[in-house]
Amino acid sequence: MESGIAAPGSPDALRLAAQNALELPLLRQHWLDRCAHIYARRYVSSLNPAVSAQEIRQRLERSAALQQRLADTPGMPAAELPDITDLVLLASRPAAVLTGMELVRVRRVLELAAEYARFLTAAEDILSSDAELLAPNGVLLGRLQSGLDVDGVLLDSxxxxxxxxxxxxxxxxxxxxxxxxxxxxxxxxxxxxxxxxxxxxxxxxxxxxxxxxxxxxxxxxxxxxxxxxxxxxxxxxxxxxxxxxxxxxxxxxxxxxxxxxxxTTLLGSEAERLQLALQRMGRLEAVRAGLELGAVWDGTIPLLRDSPSFCLRALRHPLLVLRHGSAVVANDLALGSEVKQLLITGPNTGGKSALLKAVGLVHLAGYLGLPIPAEGELGYFSSLYAVIGDAQDLQADLSSFSGQMRQVRDLLAQATSNSLILLDELGNGTDPREGAALAQAVAASLRDRGVVTILTSHMAVLKRYALREDGVLLGGMGFDIEQLRPTYRLQLGRAGASQGLLIARKIGLPDPVMALADAIHAGEQEHWESWEDRRDALLRAAEEQAARAQAAAEEQDRLRAQLRREAEKAAALRLRAEDEARQEWQKMLAEARSQVRAAIAGLKQGRDTQAASVTLDRLDQQLASPSSEAQALPAPGTRGLFLPLRQVVEVRRLDASGQRLQVDLRGKQLWIPLQQFQPDEKLALPKEQGRSQYVAPEEHPWRLDLRGQRRDVAEAALLRHLDAAVAAGRSQVEVLHGKGNGVLAELVREFAEQDPRVVAWRMARPEHGGGGVSELELR
CATH class of the missing domain: 1.10.1420.10 (MutS, DNA mismatch repair protein; Chain A, domain 3)
Incomplete structure (x- = not known):
């Protein structure tokens, strides 16, 4: 929560105004109502959405970890607790003495802290680090439990x-x-x-x-x-x-x-640690209460992008869901990657402002660590500004239009390419032509600066602006003409008509009035047909692109099924060959044993020992393992594959006695056992000394291991890996880059954003490698 009084027009003042306009305080109150104790309520009240991307990810990670814990082992303690903050502070002062009842209040908090600590030690995740801090001093808790009854009276013990x-x-x-x-x-x-x-x-x-x-x-x-x-x-x-x-x-x-x-003295010695433990108890309970609130709107823990762009599916307004439940209509919306600006049009009460607020509020909720009523990825915006509602201020002698323009002035001074701007009915409250000109000028200025912006408007000028300009998307809220009610469904690429004339005619305004209104409206619409044609062309192009994408997806499914069938067939053939070889070997072994027994019996009976010796020699040659022969050393200059790393190397020196050889690997001279080298003169060495040669691993053919490689080497290997995956019809590949200092992870992310064949990039789930593995979704 913002603290202090921000100067008018400052970034903090604009952020606070946006939070109030988006009704974040009301959402925060619903969260507070679900908190079990005062420490959680303090944490929620102090939580600020305007923080770094790293802090937001940690909040979301804590929510996801606790959600998983509660799903696996329900039973996290949640109970009302007394406020002992002042008592802990008092105990730290010299000569302080707390009463027995005050110490009983402290004991109640320590007992719940111990339950929290036991709960947190049940699994290993981001929450586990708090377990040691929350575990209370055993001596202190033991003396409080054994020395005081529930009324604070000292016991004989x-x-x-x-x-x-x-x-x-x-x-x-x-x-x-x-x-x-x-x-x-x-x-x-x-x-x-x-x-x-x-x-x-x-x-x-x-x-x-x-x-x-x-x-x-x-x-x-x-x-x-x-x-x-x-x-x-x-x-x-x-x-x-x-x-x-x-x-x-x-x-x-x-x-x-x-x-x-x-x-009291023992408690005072724990004061600093206990104050921090109270804050962590508050945070843990606040996360639990947030998950409880998110369950009401069937929320999900979103991913956070590094860039100022978002992609949300089944987006609903959180407060509307709390009020109307499943009746709230969901919409899909993505903005910020190729398209930076969206204009939403449609009739009054058609859902324009609600959708605008939903985008802003779910971002704020996600930044606080809450589950959101949507699926997909939030964008990271360093600032979120909104001009929504009536800005009239009689105390400052400002009309609605003047107040709105003052907000827009301050907003334009602070907005950057990392901002999210929400503008509702911009330009209203003055002459429609002048208001439309101002609204279009503001929108064009924000577009030219690359600011992600969502606007709502009825103005035809802005509709034509959205259809004419690149990087601007037009959307309209649906309306059921027969039922005379909005559908609240966003239709991208189409303008939402205000339907004012139709509604007035249905209601029953006099025919002469409606005829005059139709004539006036027709004069205003003389050039609209050309814009309608352009809109239809854009829709057809979008539908064709969607059809091509669907066909490509079906082809990928077919190739994946074919690859799976071939792999199953190969596995069956391998098992059958192994079984046949095993049976043949067992047959040979049985015959050999029979002949050995016959030879031994002949020796016992005094038969020809020469014949028995010949028989045993023949069996020894027949059953000898071919692998027992020493492997021939390759000559210097021989090329081949270093099997553990799947790298192409060239033999430099030989050590016949040790059955080893020296190879050049990435510019380093390395002695390796002979068994780890597979000669293959068909393989080509890298163009530069020490550059690695990409070879797909056998066990995980679509997981590329880049660990330990230079950036240029890794980039070349990644490009070849992606070429092979696309050629094979793969829809997803994995890249193992490790955590380290993040250089290779950053390389993979930049590559995924620039290569048009990559649809989406994300870090793997913890059980699949977490931050050390990137998953790339391919077209």
């Missing part, structure tokens, strides 16, 4: 000394009361008691004596009743015992204060 003192107190009280009860039962004094019961005043046990019998009992008068008829006397016989009782109670209080001070 708080310390051995406290237990001893309390035991002595119980014994001493019993002795004093027993002695006083003995006096009450003496027959000669039965008539002097106002009430035959032992009472306590000021920590001392006394007897109630009638005032007129004061002389019948020797003792110390401690109190008198309001009526004056009763005296509360401490008999001399129990004075010493009462004195001992008072001393024991004082010692007990001192021990209790010592225990509370010790607990």
């Amino acid at each position: 708080a310390s051995p000394e406290l237990a001893r003192l309390r035991q002595q107190l119980r014994i001493q009280r019993a002795q004093v009361q027993q002695q006083l009860k003995g006096l009450l039962q003496e027959r000669e004094r039965r008539d002097i008691w106002q009430d035959p019961h032992v009472v306590q005043r000021g920590g001392r046990f006394l007897l109630p004596v009638k005032a007129n019998f004061k002389g019948r009992l020797r003792g110390i008068v401690h109190d008198r009743s309001a009526s004056g008829e009763t005296l509360f006397i401490e008999p001399l016989a129990v004075v010493e015992q009462n004195n001992l009782l008072v001393e024991l109670e004082a010692a007990q209080r001192q021990e209790e204060e010592r225990i509370l001070r010790s607990l």
Whole structure:
């Protein structure tokens, strides 16, 4: 949440105005209502959407991780907690002593923190790093649990000394009361008691004596009743015992204060760590509450692009879904890559402003880490500005138009190519021709600066501008003429008519009025037919492109199916050959064993030993493994494949005794075992010394490993890999670049954005390599 008061016209003021216009405070309140405790509500209230892309990704990653945890093992603790922030701060001060009830409040928070810590240790993800911080000090929590009851009263188990003192107190009280009860039962004094019961005043046990019998009992008068008829006397016989009782109670209080001070000091030593733990508890609960809110609109955790462009499918307005549920119409919208500007037209209450606000609000919600009511990817915009609604300000003597123009002036001064601008009904509130001219000029200025912009308007001038200019997309909100109601469906490439004349005629305005309106409107529309023709041509081109894309997708499916059938056939043939070889070997082995047994039997019977020796030699040659022979060393200059890295190398030197050879690999001289070299003179060395030769791995033929390569080498290998994948009809390839310093990952991302054959680029899921692997979707 923005803090402080931003100067008018400043970026912070514009961002805050946009958040208010998009009703982010209302969305935030729905989030707050689902938070279980004060620490989560503080976190949500302080959360700012205007942060770096790295921080946004971490927020989304935490939401995705917790969503997965709750799906696997439901049961994350969520309970109301007392606010102990001030108590922790107080405990850190010298000589501070918290009460037992205050320490019970601290104990409740520490117990939930321990539950959080156990929950976070159940899996390894971005949330796991908080487990150690949230795990409370075991000594502190143990002493609070064993030393205090639910009402904050110290238990005997708080310390051995406290237990001893309390035991002595119980014994001493019993002795004093027993002695006083003995006096009450003496027959000669039965008539002097106002009430035959032992009472306590000021920590001392006394007897109630009638005032007129004061002389019948020797003792110390401690109190008198309001009526004056009763005296509360401490008999001399129990004075010493009462004195001992008072001393024991004082010692007990001192021990209790010592225990509370010790607990407070121990808490104070944990103050800094506990303050941070409270913030992390708030963040964890806030993420849970955000997932609960996102479930109401069936939200998904979006991906965040590095660029100021987005692609959203089934987009709905979050607040409308909370109000109307599944009745809210979803739309698909992508902007910022090739097309930077969108003009939405259509009738009043047709959904133009709602769609405009939905784009802005889902970006803000995603930046806060919330699931959004859409699928796809958000763009990263360093600033999001909006001019929506009536900007009239009577205090500043500004009309609606003047207020809107002031906002537009400030916006134009701050907008950059990394901004997202939302303009609703720009140019309204003044002469339509002048307003239209201003609106078109503002739109053209933002387009020329490459600013991603969405506008809504009824003006025909802006419709013609959208059809005429490159990089501008026209869209219209659908309208059901028969039912006289909007469909809320965005139709790209088509202008949404205002339908004012049709609605007026259906409602029943007089015929003369409608005839005059038709005539005036016809005069304004004399050149519209040419724009209609251009629109239809654009629609036909888009439909043809969609048909070609569908045909290409079907061809890719066919090739994938063919490749899968061939792979299955090859696997079956390999298994059959292995089975046949195994059976043949078993047959040969059985025959050999039979002949050996016959030879041994002949030797035992004294037969010809020469014949037995010949038989054994023949069997030895027949069963000898061909691999047992030493492999011949290749000559220097022989080219071949270094099998572990699938790189083309050339033999430099030989070591016959060690059965190894020296090769040149990427400019480095490397000794390798002979078994790791496969001679192949058909292979060509790279053009430059040390440059790698691309060879697709056998186990993962469409995963390219670039780790350890120079940027130019990796780029060439990536291009060849993509050529091979497209030729084979692949729809997706994987590139293993590792995490490291990010140079190769950046290379892959730039390559994916520039190569027209790549439809989409994304990091792999954690189980498939995460940030070390990129996945490229191909046309």
